[in-house]
Amino acid sequence: MKAKIAAAPYLVWMVLFILVPLGVVVYFAFTTADGAFTLDNITEFAAYLPVFVRSLLFAVAATVICLVIAYPFSFMLSRMRLNHQRTVQMLVMLPMWMNFLLRTYAWMTLLENNGLINKFLALFGLGPLQMINTGGAVVLGMVYNYLPYMILPLYTVMVKIDQSVVEAAQDLGCNTLQMTAKVLMPLSVPGIVAGITMVFVPSVSTFIISRMLGGGNNLMMGDLIEMQFLGNSLNYNLGSAMSLVLMVVVLICMSITHVLGNEDVEEVM
């Protein structure tokens, strides 16, 4: 068929600007500055294990918190009247339409030592709490920025769950918890998996949120990579090795969740 040719420019583009750049990253990861083969970049990475572990922990924490917050909400949303559903969905999406730098900046001003939250706490004789420049602030920033990414796929799945299934479970004597565990959860797996993917990947690789809310004391993988390319310690080879490791980790995490779930995930995303 002739129509196949239509995809040719795209294929060329894909090879040139997706596959070749990734190849370049791999090349840099395994060479020295002079171009000789080496494994040093990968082994040197071991020194940054704490940062790596911190990134994973923060991202996992943010993902779990997002899931816990979003799950009941998405269910409620999917059981609302149709015209309410649209309004509420819009209200959830609205903050996401602002640039994420501005959203993160908003939290910067709230969390400061002399910020509004501490001023508010002081009214009750509490605080001041050190909130900005802590790991907690970074996780909070991730949750705030990526929460809608969790809500939307969950909602997409749940809106398809027939109310009669839920009612049947309740009629058969399930309480809310049992109903959630036995009926809702299994039926919403594709949404959960898509949501986890969409929150975890940007969280584990962020460098803006940790920089703006973590004060540089809570360095993440993204910060380290940025430092090697445009920051203090110019070293493309080490930076590429770090990128490669991050990419592999993300791929592993993704395949784990995809195996856990099933094939419908892509449709939800």
Added chain:
Amino acid sequence: MRSRYGKALKTAYLIALFGFLYVPIAVLIVFSFNESKSRTVFTGFTLDWYKNLFHNEMILSALGTSLLIAVVSSVLVTILGTLAAIGIHSMKKRARSTITTISHIPNVNPEIITGVSMMLLFVGFKNIFGTNIFGIPTLIVSHITFNLPIVIFSVLPKLRQMDIRLYEAALDLGCNPRQAFFKAVLPEIMPGIISGLLMSFTYSMDDFVISYFTAGNVMTLPIAVYSMTRKKVSPEINALSTILFIIILSVVLISNAAGERKEKKNRAQ
């Protein structure tokens, strides 16, 4: 008794969630009208920050650059992506699934890695050919790259929904393949193309991470915002956020109302 308790809980949960989503934005907006630069004490009402913002040439030119890049890249990516979708659609199942999987790479890959890998590619280009292409060209290329999957995956479903007999009928009625495409196929997939165009325009305007690595000495709006947050922060940022938010809000409300009216009309028919 139990259900009343449950209902109160539900309401409290919804209030907390929307509070979490909107309080930061509300605070940003309120302090854009603050007379002093303080971010915690409201000293008096002023519109000065808006006036300053409209005279801020850095923001103005960054906005211009962002618009240029977004328009050019979204138009190009829509053409390229639509062609690709048509090509992919006509492929055999196996080739199709391989290509769609690879097309997902920029979606699943952390943004920072896409940015870094493209930067390495352009650096390599410069080292090999001796010409520096960093700037608008690299921004357009990278924006096209991360927007391609978005266009493809918004056109593909429309192609799938389309009845292939439509195209065949057009051929039978004496159209040549080209006419058949423009008269029968294109109108069918138009909604997908338009949504792809608008989405890629938005993502292009909004992107920070990938642009940060591929921008060279060019400043897009998000990069300008980033450099503003790294300096002495001025309430001009709040003013910028407010303007964006209010415009977004009103447009969403209008399009929502329009959508509702259309739906009502459909139901009436």
Added chain:
Amino acid sequence: MKKSLAFFLAVLLMAVFFVPAAGAQVTVEEGYDYTRFAGEDVTLNVYNWGLYISDGTDDSMDVVKEFEELTGIRVNYTTFDTNESLYSKLKSGGGEYDVIIPSDYMIGKMIREDMLEKLDFANIPNYAMIGDAYKTEEYAEYSVPYTWGVVGIVYNTTMVDDPVTSWESLWDPRYTGQILMFNNSRDAYAIASKKLGLSLNPADESEVALATEELKAQKSLVQAYVMDEIFDKMEGGEAALAPYYAGDALIMIEENPDLAFCIPVEGTNFFVDAMCIPKGCKNKEAAEMFINFMCETEIALANTEFIGYSTPQTEAVARLPEELKNSPIMYPSEDVMATTEIFSVLPEELAQAMDKQWSDVRSYDESGSSRYMIPIVLVLTVAVIILILRNRAIKRFRDDY
């Protein structure tokens, strides 16, 4: 879909809202033809430190706009926040710039790596007005000094108990979580070295390693590693102590009178930031015109008053208000200056060791909790995998029925 439409219109409306403003005229030295590029559509890419030029806010002079109006040259003005990131950007070839303003040691490094153009001083007659004390011999052919200053400690008098006189204060556990620290290797290492009584130009790797240990020990006290974010944090009382450049300290004190500045007794760094033209500059003569313009008395005066850094331009110094001219922050006494040291260009292996160890400092986990975390993460991974296998087994079992 809706998101895009909203954003599209938002941007469109914003574009309509923006209106350009007009500026005032500036007097320049006679006999220099500033208009020779007018109408030629020349664009200069200027790369400067953040908050390092009089930019028109608070009724100051908008220097860039004055230059554009005078010459008809368009200026693409962007900013960096550390010498090292400037270097990275230039090295990647990602940034093509016509005028850059690095500090002394970075100029030396760039000369060594053949990254700078020699200047044609016939195009920069105002160079004659730059004080000789600030012209470093080995950089002189390549650079025109823009500002100079020293590094000291900015502190909030309401938040510290004793007067701050020494770098030791930045290691004082009483101020845990209230200390800000430089987010660049060279300045951070200089402080650690000076605290140890060493030169801020380490002689060998063991001196770098000593400073690294000092910085690691300090990490648990530090609230944040910052550059220009310091303005907001110190002015807003977010932190008690922070090392920073004298000029910026002056501006901070102006905003918040509770702040004070001290030049520690152990001695400190004396730096000169100078304008250079990197290799690859498209229009060198126009770039030199910009440099000359920055050395105009009125411009130098406007800049120095706005950014607080001391100017090396002698005419401008003479015209400074008395309180600035006599300010011990802007123009420290001879005795203080005698304790200062200028950064030299480090040998490549020392510079690399410093950059690498700085990454270690930044990623070092002072609580050591990551040691427990690694096994925990491993256990979690195993648990997840077991869960998956179990799930699959159940599924297969079910499917068999």
